[in-house]
Amino acid sequence: MASTGRARRWRFGAVAFAAAWLLLTAAPARAQGNTPDPQSVAEGMRIFRQKGDCQSCHGWAADGRKMDNQMPDGANLRTSRLGRAAIIRAIKCGRPGREMPAFDRLAYSDGRCNDTTEADLRKSGLALPDPAATLQAREIEALADFLFEKVIGKGPMDRAKCAEYWGSEVDACREFPK
Numbered sequence: 001m002a003s004t005g006r007a008r009r010w011r012f013g014a015v016a017f018a019a020a021w022l023l024l025t026a027a028p029a030r031a032q033g034n035t036p037d038p039q040s041v042a043e044g045m046r047i048f049r050q051k052g053d054c055q056s057c058h059g060w061a062a063d064g065r066k067m068d069n070q071m072p073d074g075a076n077l078r079t080s081r082l083g084r085a086a087i088i089r090a091i092k093c094g095r096p097g098r099e100m101p102a103f104d105r106l107a108y109s110d111g112r113c114n115d116t117t118e119a120d121l122r123k124s125g126l127a128l129p130d131p132a133a134t135l136q137a138r139e140i141e142a143l144a145d146f147l148f149e150k151v152i153g154k155g156p157m158d159r160a161k162c163a164e165y166w167g168s169e170v171d172a173c174r175e176f177p178k
Helices: 002-026 038-051 084-093 118-124 137-150 159-166 171-175
Strands: none
Touching: 038 137, 084 137, 159 171
16 A cells, blocks of 8 residues: 555656656757847748738737638737747647648648647548648747747737837827827
8 A cells, every 4th residue: 555655756757857847858949038030030920920820810919810802710819828939839730720830831731730630620520721831949949039029918909009110100109099
């Protein structure tokens, strides 16, 4: 009996250690307070607006006010509570059945996303729309840099945030009162 309790405690301790180790080693330096490179943030914004065309669903301010009525309703990323790893996973793997495309070209080819393949998705009746473009790992990191620097946790858009978001006051900022 005593050995069963000891084995349980050991397994619990091993699992807790592994979880802590993953959190510490998988967290990028940015999560520990370092500011991302401004060039990476600018590249991420370009990807959001152009290559990934994220603004079509999430809106130019990433607040869920989409740019194109033909596109699905995207989440308000300004109020997202997801951490960096979860955001990166959502970009890479999409959200099957929820109209968020997978931007990793091989996302469901080899089980890298949720241990699931395209065949598994079809069996479950889940679909993923095609992305505007596929993104490389470094581009997904830059997109995450942009989102965490300019969008996530920044609250609703106002005139000052708009000017900061764009780098100066632009026409889009005029919709917000001074």
